[in-house]
Each structure stands twice: as C-alpha cells, then as structure tokens.
Amino acid sequence: MRPYFKKMTAFGHELKKGRIKSSQGNLKKLKDAESKIQIEVEQVKMAGLPEEKINARGQMTVWQRLEYLLDPGTWCPLHTLYNPENNEEGTTNVIDGIGKIAGKWAVVIGFDNKVLAGAWLPGQSENILRGTDLAKRLNIPLVWLVHCSGAKLPEQEKFYANRRGAGTPLFRHAELEQLGIPVLAGIYGTNPAGGGYHGISPAILFAHKDCNIAVGGAGIVSGMAPKGEFNLDTAEEIIEKAGQFKAKPPGTVKTHYDETGFFRYVFETETDVLDGLKDYMKDIPSFHPKFYRVAQPKEPGFLSQDLYHLLPMEPKKVYDFDEVLARLVDSSEHMEFRPDYGPEIYTGLCKIDGFLTACIGNRQGYLGKDYPEYADYAGMGGKVYRQGLIKMNEFVTLCGRDRIPIIWLQDTTGVDVGDDAEKAELLGLAMSLIYSIQQTDNPMMLLMLRKGTASSHYFMGGPTANRHNAFTIGTAASEIYVMHGETAAVATYSRRLVKEKEAGRPLEPIIDSMNRLAREYHENSRPLFCAQNGLIDEIVPLSDLRKYLVAFVGAAYQNPKSICPHHQMILPRIIKG
Amino acid sequence: MAQEMVATLPGKVSQVKIKVGAKVEEDEEALIIEAMKMETPIFIPCNGTVKKVFVREGDEVDEGAVLAIIAGT
Numbered sequence: 001m002r003p004y005f006k007k008m009t010a011f012g013h014e015l016k017k018g019r020i021k022s023s024q025g026n027l028k029k030l031k032d033a034e035s036k037i038q039i040e041v042e043q044v045k046m047a048g049l050p051e052e053k054i055n056a057r058g059q060m061t062v063w064q065r066l067e068y069l070l071d072p073g074t075w076c077p078l079h080t081l082y083n084p085e086n087n088e089e090g091t092t093n094v095i096d097g098i099g100k101i102a103g104k105w106a107v108v109i110g111f112d113n114k115v116l117a118g119a120w121l122p123g124q125s126e127n128i129l130r131g132t133d134l135a136k137r138l139n140i141p142l143v144w145l146v147h148c149s150g151a152k153l154p155e156q157e158k159f160y161a162n163r164r165g166a167g168t169p170l171f172r173h174a175e176l177e178q179l180g181i182p183v184l185a186g187i188y189g190t191n192p193a194g195g196g197y198h199g200i201s202p203a204i205l206f207a208h209k210d211c212n213i214a215v216g217g218a219g220i221v222s223g224m225a226p227k228g229e230f231n232l233d234t235a236e237e238i239i240e241k242a243g244q245f246k247a248k249p250p251g252t253v254k255t256h257y258d259e260t261g262f263f264r265y266v267f268e269t270e271t272d273v274l275d276g277l278k279d280y281m282k283d284i285p286s287f288h289p290k291f292y293r294v295a296q297p298k299e300p301g302f303l304s305q306d307l308y309h310l311l312p313m314e315p316k317k318v319y320d321f322d323e324v325l326a327r328l329v330d331s332s333e334h335m336e337f338r339p340d341y342g343p344e345i346y347t348g349l350c351k352i353d354g355f356l357t358a359c360i361g362n363r364q365g366y367l368g369k370d371y372p373e374y375a376d377y378a379g380m381g382g383k384v385y386r387q388g389l390i391k392m393n394e395f396v397t398l399c400g401r402d403r404i405p406i407i408w409l410q411d412t413t414g415v416d417v418g419d420d421a422e423k424a425e426l427l428g429l430a431m432s433l434i435y436s437i438q439q440t441d442n443p444m445m446l447l448m449l450r451k452g453t454a455s456s457h458y459f460m461g462g463p464t465a466n467r468h469n470a471f472t473i474g475t476a477a478s479e480i481y482v483m484h485g486e487t488a489a490v491a492t493y494s495r496r497l498v499k500e501k502e503a504g505r506p507l508e509p510i511i512d513s514m515n516r517l518a519r520e521y522h523e524n525s526r527p528l529f530c531a532q533n534g535l536i537d538e539i540v541p542l543s544d545l546r547k548y549l550v551a552f553v554g555a556a557y558q559n560p561k562s563i564c565p566h567h568q569m570i571l572p573r574i575i576k577g
Numbered sequence: 578m579a580q581e582m583v584a585t586l587p588g589k590v591s592q593v594k595i596k597v598g599a600k601v602e603e604d605e606e607a608l609i610i611e612a613m614k615m616e617t618p619i620f621i622p623c624n625g626t627v628k629k630v631f632v633r634e635g636d637e638v639d640e641g642a643v644l645a646i647i648a649g650t
Contacts, residue, residue: 380612
C-alpha cells in the first residue's frame with residue numbers, strides 16, 4: 001500500500017505577510033488566554049507543601065517522580081485543572097496523563113503527596129476513572145505512583161460511597177487486570193485504608209523501603225471505640241494509642257515483603273522504585289511502530305505557530321479549517337473522503353507520526369446558496385446538514401472496518417433545524433451517526449478547536465461517547481454549551497416578555513434576567529470552566545496540540561486489540577476510486 | 578494591475594478596515610461581512626494600494642459584489 005500512503009495529496013498554504021500582520025491581535029488574545037490558563041496550572045503544581053519541605057523529609061514530590069519516570073518530552077498531562085467539587089486545595093489530588101516510560105506509552109496517575117499526604121478528595125475518583133478508562137480504551141498499561149494517606153475525613157460524604165465513589169477505581173483496576181492490561185504501582189509513604197487498597201489493587205507492587213500499606217492506620221485504630229462524646233479522658237486515651245501506632249505503623253515492608261510477600265520488590269531509594277518501573281515497562285507487550293506505520297514520521301509542512309494566526313479567538317469568525325489541519329498532520333498531506341459531498345464536513349485520512357489516522361472536522365464559512373440542497377436558505381459551515389451527516393456515518397463505519405483511529409476536530413454551532421431539516425431526516429441521521437460511532441470499536445479522541453454546541457457536540461465524537469472517546473483536549477478558544485447564551489435567554493424569556501408587555505408591566509426585570517442568563521452561559525462555557533468541570537480533559541496551547549495527537553495515535557497503535565492489514569483496507573481504495 | 582475585491586457571500590458589511598490610498602498586503606484582512614450569525618473576513622487579493630472602496634459599514638451586499646479595487650504593485 002506504499003503508493004497510497006508514502007506520498008499523499010499536499011494541502012494547506014504558507015501564510016502570507018498580510019495575514020500575519022492583520023492577525024497579530026488574534027495571536028495576542030490567544031497567547032494572553034493561554035498565559036492565564038498557565039497561571040492556573042502553576043497554582044495546581046504549587047498546591048500544598050513546598051517542594052523543599054517534602055525533599056527535606058527525604059521524599060520526592062509527585063512532580064519530581066513523574067519527571068524522573070517519564071521519557072523526556074513525551075508527557076501529555078490530563079485533568080490538571082479538573083476540580084469538579086471546587087476543593088479548597090484546588091485539585092482532586094491526583095496528577096495524571098499519558099506519556100512514555102522506557103519507550104512505551106502508559107497512562108500514569110500519581111497522588112500529590114504535597115497535599116494532605118496524597119489524600120482522597122472529592123472529585124478524585126471521577127478523575128481516576130477517566131485514567132482507568134483511558135488505559136482500557138487504548139489498551140496500554142496503567143502506572144501508579146501511590147502515596148495516599150486515605151480519605152480526607154471531614155469531607156468523606158462527598159466521595160467515600162456512591163456508584164463512582166472512591167472504591168470504584170479498585171474495581172476498575174481489577175477490570176483492567178482481567179482484560180490483560182498491566183497495572184503497575186510504585187508505592188511510597190504511608191498508605192492506610194483507601195491508600196492501602198490503592199497500593200494493593202495493582203498487579204505488581206514496587207515498594208520503597210519506608211512505605212506501608214494497611215487496611216487501617218493509626219488514626220482509625222485510635223478512634224475505633226465510640227463513646228458518645230469526647231472529653232479530656234478520651235483525649236488522653238487517644239493520645240496514648242496514637243503514639244503507639246506512630247511508633248509502629250501497620251503494614252510496613254517488614255510485613256508486606258517479608259511476611260505476606262505482597263510487595264514484589266523493595267527498593268532502597270525513591271529513584272530505585274522508578275527505575276524498577278522503567279525496567280518492567282521495557283518488557284510490556286507492544287508492537288514496534290514499524291508494524292503499523294504507513295510512512296516515515298514527518299513534521300507538518302507548516303509551522304504550528306501559524307495556528308495563532310489561523311484559529312480566531314472570536315467565536316463567530318470564519319476561518320479555513322483545512323489550513324488548521326495542515327498544521328497538525330504529517331507533511332501536511334491527506335486523502336480526502338468525498339470532497340464534493342457534504343461540504344461543511346471534512347473527512348479524510350492523514351498520517352500522524354507515520355501512523356494512518358482518520359480526521360473529521362467542521363469546515364467553516366459560507367456554503368453557497370444551493371446548499372443545503374433540501375432548503376431554500378443558504379448553509380454556513382459549523383452547522384451540520386444532511387450530506388455532512390451521511391458522509392460522517394459512512395466514514396466512521398469504514399474506519400471501523402479498517403481499524404483506523406479517529407481524531408475529531410470540533411467547531412460546531414449545531415445541526416440544521418426547522419421543518420425542512422426534519423423532512424431531510426437530520427434527527428434520524430444524527431442518531432444514525434451515534435449508532436455508527438457506537439458500533440465502531442476504535443479509539444477516538446476529540447480536539448475542541450472552538451465551539452461545541454447542541455447535539456453535534458455529542459455526535460461528533462464528544463466525550464459523551466465515553467466508551468470511544470479516549471480523551472478530549474481543548475484550546476484557549478474552546479467553549480461548550482447547549483446553545484449560545486443569548487439564544488438561550490430568548491428561548492427562556494420570550495413568552496414572558498410578551499405576557500409582561502400585554503399586562504402593561506415594566507420589561508426591565510425580565511431584560512435583567514435575560515442578560516444575567518446570557519452572562520452565566522458565557523462564564524460557564526469558558527475553557528477554564530470546561531477544564532475544571534471535566535467537559536474537556538486538558539486545555540492545550542495551540543503549539544502543543546500535535547504532541548497530544550502523536551501521543552493518542554502512538555498509544556492506539558502500541559498494542560491494538562484488533563487490526564486490519566494495510567493491504568486489506570477498503571477506505572483508501574474507496575477514496576482513490 | 579488593479580484587482581477587484583469581491584464579496585464571497587451576501588450579508589451586511591460590519592467592519593471596513595481599509596481606506597483609499599492605504600498600502601496593503603496580500604491576504605490582509607480588509608473587511609468583515611456578517612451573515613447567518615457568523616463574521617466572514619474578506620482578504621486583500623494582492624499587494625498594492627487601495628484604489629477604491631465601494632462599501633461602508635452597515636451596507637448590505639450580494640454575493641459577488643465588488644467591494645473595493647486594489648491597484649497591484
């Protein structure tokens with residue numbers, strides 16, 4: 001299949017001076033927005049005790065452990081700003097992402113030992129489940145850096161129980177193990193109760209000599225005999241018992257290496273633990289990239305910095321999607337699927353790091369007075385019409401047949417509405433696309449370039465396709481909402497306005513409510529809100545987008561559960577004709 | 578040689594960023610047409626000088642309407 005893939009059709013154009021000059025303002029807006037997001041990221045990194053204090057205890061921080069463990073330049077953090085319960089600590093207290101260890105892609109999750117010694121916090125289990133789901137979707141190992149003091153007891157009601165509570169990740173670990181997905185754990189520090197189970201639940205345990213894992217810790221043992229109230233006598237009793245357990249914490253290496261043998265290995269230093277993990281990762285099952293690459297990896301033909309001139313920060317501004325895509329894929333080459341049908345949607349085969357990758361995105365701009373063909377009004381890209389839906393259904397289905405991972409690039413204002421659209425079957429075709437995605441068991445990821453709106457945020461590979469969407473990244477220009485805030489305000493208050501007018505009452509209170517709703521829509525759709533609430537998994541600078549695409553595609557092809565030999569693929573032949 | 582800058586879609590001219598006599602560069606953003614809730618930029622077709630501008634902000638234009646003439650250099 002070399003003739004198909006080695007040299008595909010080149011697309012995109014070099015930016016001209018005029019474009020660069022007139023888009024300086026846009027560049028500045030995007031960079032400023034990225035800087036503000038970076039400040040939030042730095043705050044998460046600074047949460048809890050300072051690094052020096054942790055180091056003075058002879059420990060590394062989770063960030064230092066990650067830096068030592070991961071291959072340089074491969075780390076793609078996820079959920080850095082995720083904090084759905086708005087914890088005062090500013091974090092769910094796990095740091096996770098995808099990166100290479102000893103040349104192999106893995107999902108890595110580490111407790112932040114600077115914050116309450118790595119305690120369970122509200123929102124944390126949902127964060128962890130996103131990581132375990134990612135390992136399952138991509139069929140790659142999960143590597144833990146366990147250092148968990150157990151539940152933050154004053155807030156246990158927010159996370160201890162429930163269907164997706166703090167115990168659920170333990171079941172997910174078991175599920176991954178049943179699927180043959182390795183779960184490795186480096187274990188540090190004191191890990192009582194929840195921390196103990198996080199320590200024991202992975203498949204192979206690499207222990208630091210000073211760590212422990214236990215069903216319960218000193219705090220729990222001391223408080224095991226409720227007496228109805230606390231007083232000076234009970235306080236003295238607690239002090240005495242806690243002192244004993246401090247002197248002899250349960251579940252040390254002496255117990256779990258020498259006696260139970262739960263710890264497979266014990267290491268003298270913190271870095272030795274990480275070296276042990278690296279050593280195991282070398283032998284993790286994976287295909288050499290040459291098994292699946294269709295061409296030599298190449299950088300895009302144009303600079304990633306161009307994206308700051310091409311992607312408008314203004315949500316209503318039209319731009320050329322193909323020029324954006326040309327800055328993300330190998331050699332800026334592609335094979336477009338049905339270019340003369342469904343003009344509002346791009347579907348095509350590209351290469352990412354030499355691997356065949358399907359891309360689907362929203363083309364922007366005026367579609368001409370004759371499109372959509374079923375109506376007497378003109379179409380505008382960003383919106384999805386009948387042909388675009390049919391094309392995506394076909395493309396996704398064929399990608400499933402050929403086992404090609406899919407990258408969705410969303411910037412959508414929704415699906416066409418009105419009676420003409422209903423007669424054109426858009427409701428049914430949108431649901432057909434959801435069916436097509438569901439039956440296409442391929443890894444997918446979403447890049448939220450700008451807008452995710454209405455049902456098209458669902459059927460264009462959004463995170464609601466949570467069995468398929470490995471992760472979703474956004475940009476400083478991303479915004480997600482069911483509809484524009486002003487549209488929502490009109491939908492909510494238009495009848496009320498009519499009533500008030502007919503009753504001769506003042507309209508100002510309703511107008512105030514409408515403005516308030518529109519403002520709330522704006523605030524609750526910003527990238528920061530989306531990241532904090534998990535609508536996207538990470539906000540990524542435009543210059544780093546390709547890095548995440550490379551990680552996704554590399555991980556998807558590392559150890560795929562199902563393959564289609566290149567010479568048995570049908571989609572490239574259909575495109576060629 | 579002079580080149581016409583034409584409207585790529587029908588709509589309302591919401592911004593005019595060029596003036597007669599100004600030196601301009603190819604692909605520079607010249608004006609914005611608002612239609613169907615979206616803002617579509619119209620770009621300068623060649624390096625040169627703005628010779629004529631036929632529209633003002635607020636004007637409605639048809640697809641293909643000549644918006645300005647650029648005298649190429």
